[in-house]
Amino acid sequence: MSAAHQALRTAEVTGRRIEVIALEQTADTSYSACGIPYLVGGQVDSADQLIARSADEHRRLGVDLRMGTTVTGIDRDRHVVTATTQFGDPQQIDFDQLVLCTGAQAMVPDWARDAHGELIGGVHPAKTLADARYWLDLIIGSGRRGLVVGGGYIGLEMAEALAERGFDTTLATRTRVMSKLDPEISDRIEAGLTAAGVTVCTDTTIASARVEDGRIRSVTTLAGQEIPADVVVLALGVSPSTGLGAAAGLPIGAHGGYQPDDHQRITESIWAAGDCCESIDRMTGDWLYAPLGTHANKQGRVCGFNLGGDDSKRFAGVLATAITRFASGPTYLEIARTGINSQVAARFGYDAITLITESNTASGYMAEAAPITVLLTADRTTRRILGAQIIGGAQSGKRIDTVAAALWGRMSVDDLAEMDLSYAPPFATVWEAVQLAARRVAERI
Amino acid sequence: MSAAHQALRTAEVTGRRIEVIALEQTADTSYSACGIPYLVGGQVDSADQLIARSADEHRRLGVDLRMGTTVTGIDRDRHVVTATTQFGDPQQIDFDQLVLCTGAQAMVPDWARDAHGELIGGVHPAKTLADARYWLDLIIGSGRRGLVVGGGYIGLEMAEALAERGFDTTLATRTRVMSKLDPEISDRIEAGLTAAGVTVCTDTTIASARVEDGRIRSVTTLAGQEIPADVVVLALGVSPSTGLGAAAGLPIGAHGGYQPDDHQRITESIWAAGDCCESIDRMTGDWLYAPLGTHANKQGRVCGFNLGGDDSKRFAGVLATAITRFASGPTYLEIARTGINSQVAARFGYDAITLITESNTASGYMAEAAPITVLLTADRTTRRILGAQIIGGAQSGKRIDTVAAALWGRMSVDDLAEMDLSYAPPFATVWEAVQLAARRVAERI
Incomplete structure (x- = not known):
């Protein structure tokens, strides 16, 4: 739906005349799959809260959304998809451009x-x-x-x-x-x-x-x-739902996903975005399967821009940044990662150093202080940061974004150690946890 | 004391023979000045908790620390400082290299x-x-x-x-x-x-x-x-304590502080670090007075490396990143900034755009969700980010570090909008707050 709405918005700007039809197999659209564990766990009261936009809202915004419609085949030559409705009625839908956003299925x-x-x-x-x-x-x-x-x-x-x-x-x-x-x-x-x-x-x-x-x-x-x-x-885990494309002869990657270019395009008239796609890992340059909502949203948006007539927008790849937590009983742990781990670094031929640094999320004398462990991997040759993992108490996990930003800019451990990060007693130690980790790695290279 | 200890550690590596004398006017050393409001407010139980290292600990680590010693003059030709002890005894102390870490005084x-x-x-x-x-x-x-x-x-x-x-x-x-x-x-x-x-x-x-x-x-x-x-x-506010240096004829900047080079050196035999120094603002290239513990620690460390014989270490300047909070009664606000504000951007000739974006620290359906306001300033010509300010509830302030990392790498709003930041419902929205702000600015340039 990101692709659909962005295409409509961009077309308004570019003046391209487009009509967007969206076919959805299930009875649900635009919900937060990431919220499901919290719904099941009881932290979220009702499934309705997970729904970002109802089918009617999508329609009011100009998308011809057809729910309960299962696509059964793609005729690439005739530019037609065949489908059946929830009542079993066969359908044929013409397209100029087709976007595959078929997601993934649980293994x-x-x-x-x-x-x-x-x-x-x-x-x-x-x-x-x-x-x-x-x-x-x-x-x-x-x-x-x-x-x-x-x-x-x-x-x-x-x-x-x-x-x-x-x-x-x-x-x-x-x-x-x-x-x-x-x-x-x-x-x-x-x-x-x-x-x-x-x-x-x-x-x-x-x-x-x-x-x-x-x-x-x-x-x-x-x-x-x-x-x-x-x-x-x-x-x-999940695997990309690419059966339709495979049956239509589209190339499928080693992880089972589509491998669109950085406009999210597969062929002249077929595009793909979201969990049915593999992505380029910026750290290795290789294809990676990282089915996350963040990438899906960005890819959908890039797709929409291009379909709407703005081909300047590209998807820049992923760092495999992720965060979660485990909070039950006496345990409260935030867990986050970005970039590659030490095994992947070795596999890609890096002379990597990996170091674990323990510190605090706040000054030791503040009640807010919680332990934080930062594992940092860097390349000895270029001193470039390769990846980080964080595990710790409250306010620890989101610090991964600082490292992710540094990775995005291909920065070294020295850059991360030197950069001007925020400090006040309730929020950090004077040498911020990720920065302390970078400093220690820098000293050991 | 960062300079003192780093000099000793580095000298051990380089083989340089050094002796470090530290003169401290007051009865206190190495305490967290930033913790004082929390001590006064009652969140920290005792002043002892703010002390990072006692005088004896410093001495055990090899620093000849002389407390209660007030320096009264610097003789640059004879390489001597004059001082008086707390008992009024006059003293003369020879030096080869002198580091001024006289800090700042409240106005x-x-x-x-x-x-x-x-x-x-x-x-x-x-x-x-x-x-x-x-x-x-x-x-x-x-x-x-x-x-x-x-x-x-x-x-x-x-x-x-x-x-x-x-x-x-x-x-x-x-x-x-x-x-x-x-x-x-x-x-x-x-x-x-x-x-x-x-x-x-x-x-x-x-x-x-x-x-x-x-x-x-x-x-x-x-x-x-x-x-x-x-x-x-x-x-x-505070003003740099540079009376000693000024009396000895050292140059003083427009903000009243020393202006050492990026090794923290002022003359061949005099150095300075911490709140008595101005720093180079990386966003404007101009001198800035930003008396913060983070810079003081980094500058002291650079100073120590150089004094210990490793002249590869330099201080890379500041972004004026800072964070605080106001928490009392029904109010809980985290406040943070990095880079320059819209007025400074205008003063330095940028064709700047400033936009305020309101979002949430977590998915709206999670109890953790708190409002977060991100003000983002960027240069229309280069699309480069110039600065950001954040105000919001719990877990909002530290996100400034993500923007600080992007500023450190001289990244554009597009970089920030595209980068792979972490998302899970308790921690962010799918478009992370700072990223959403960057996206909105990118769309408006």
Whole structure:
């Protein structure tokens, strides 16, 4: 919808005459998928609050939005998509330019399905608003043992949601918690989860499920361990929904996503934006799959500008910046990252140094002071910052943006150590945490 | 002391043989001056907590620290300083290299002194630890009417301290509150002060004081208004303490401070660091007086590196980044700035655009969401960001660092709008507040 509205706004400026049709398969549009764990956890009162714009609002702003419409094929030669409505009526819709914003789908392992290919009762992902409604219904009448499969962002957030709902919660992950971070940070997250009463099973792959009366009872790991569970959240990540494009012969990347150019264009008449796309990682120059709302919004906007007649707008790539928190019981942890970790740095041939620096979010004598751990990776050759990870208490996570800005400008650890950042006792130490980390790395290169 | 310790550490690496003597006039060393308002306000329990390092700790680390020693003159030819101890003993101390770290002194208007030139009882600045002790003693037995003269950072913080101590508090400022910010931001701060029960008198200059039994009773403004007061905090700013250097013929800048080169060197054998120095404003290239702990620490460190034999270290200038808060009663405001405001931009010939953008610190549906106002100034010609000001609720102020990093890298509003910043519902909106502000400015240039 970012693409749709930006195209209309830009066309008004450029004078290009356009008509925007938007086809949406589900009954929901423009909601915050990132808010779902907080809805399930009870911090957000109702699903309505997650909806940014209703279908009618989109229509009032000039988009011909057709809900409940499933696209079944793309005829690239005839410039036509075929679709069926929710009532099964076949449709043909002409286009001059087609934008694929088909998003991503939650990964579902084989053991989570029954003989008919349907999800076992009590086993479900947490990606869409429909998923959220499933969980809200289920969570009330369920037993009290919850299992989260997957240790990434959604896994962590859904573990918080289950724990906050009073579930006896287990988190199982194939390697370690938040495995895209460095191991030292994963260890700290695991300790925080454990302190909050969450049982963490690392290096654990689920192999099968035991079902009774159509409902999940337990899962069994590859190692033969049985984990009882009344509900199982599938948080194994998402994969780009590119089936339509693949069937139409569009090229698909190694991560399964579209690989549009920096105008978000794939072919002369086909574009793509959002979670169905891979993005260029500015740190490696390589394609990366980073399905985040921030990128989706920016890509949609770039797409809209171009479709509306302003081809000066480009998508500049990603740093894989992300933030989350885990807050339950005695644990309050903010977790954030930007750039590449030490393993990726090594893989791309950097002579990297990685250092962990512990400090405080505020002057030690202030009540606001909370611990903050900054892991910083830099290139010894160029002294350029390659990435950072932060874990800490309140007000720690958002400091990742300072490093992200430095990464965006391809700055060195010296730049970050020298720059003029803000200090007052309730907000920082005199050497701001990320700056102290940069200074220590600079001294060791 | 940053300079002293860094010199010793660097000399160990370079093999330079050095001996470091430090002369301190007062009985206090290495304390957080920025913490004083929180000590006076009662958020910090004791003055000891503000002390970062005791005199003995400094000595154990190798600095020959001589407390209670007042330097009375510098003989540049003979490389000698004359001094007196607290017992009145005259001293002569030889030096090869001399570092002036004499700091700054609170500005005291004429009306605040009695016929003997002494401060009127109940009228006092809030700069040194001795000042803090004065206030801690006074605040207990005093009447309940407090006046803060000055609307800058210390004025605001001391208004909070008095209000939190239960004083009926008035803040009087010659122009407006926080006059180095743009007027729209000052207005918002004034509204927050007023909501907290602080009476704000703008465009108010104090002309005289009424004293009874050696204690302040009231002050009278230039306009003839009498403001009753049992205690008066002088928060009119500070001026660099450069009397010693001036007497020795060292050049003094327009703001009254030393103007060392980027090694912090003034002459072949004299250096300076901290609040007695002016700094180069990276946005204007001009000298600026920005007496902040962050710069003092960095300058001291640069000085120490050079004195220890590593002349590769330089001080890179300032952006005048700063942060504070006002938290009392129903008001909780974080206030931050970096770079130049619209008036300074105009004065330096920029064709500047300034825009105010209101958004949220978190997704609207989260309890963490607080309002945040971002004022962003940019150059229409180069599209470069010139400065930013932030005012808002919890977690708003520190976002200034993201803009400071962008300013440090001389980035454009487009860079800031495009960069990959962190988002999750408890921490930001999908278009992060500073990024949304940049996007809006970019669209309007």
